[in-house]
Amino acid sequence: MANARRVADQLNRAGLGPVSVIEASVGGRTVRKVRVGPLADVDTADRVTDQIAGMGLPRPQVAVD
Numbered sequence: 001m002a003n004a005r006r007v008a009d010q011l012n013r014a015g016l017g018p019v020s021v022i023e024a025s026v027g028g029r030t031v032r033k034v035r036v037g038p039l040a041d042v043d044t045a046d047r048v049t050d051q052i053a054g055m056g057l058p059r060p061q062v063a064v065d
Contacts, residue, residue: 004032007057011036014055016048038065 004021011019011034022033036052039045045062053059 001032004034007034010055010057011052014051016051017044036060 001021008019008021017036017039020035022035024031024033036048037045039048049060049062
C-alpha cells in the first residue's frame, strides 16, 4: 500500500487530475491500482499519459468507462 500511496502523492503534486488508490483482486492476490481521472476527453488522457511517463513512472493503461 505504501508504494501505491507514494505514487498517488507524486501524481497529486503534479496536478494531473483526481487521483485515487483502488484495491483489486488479481489471480487471488490483492493489488493496488493508482487511478487518475476521470479525465475530460481522449486528448487529455493522452497528455496525462505522456506526463506520467515523463515522470519516470510506468506508462499508464488508459481505460474508457
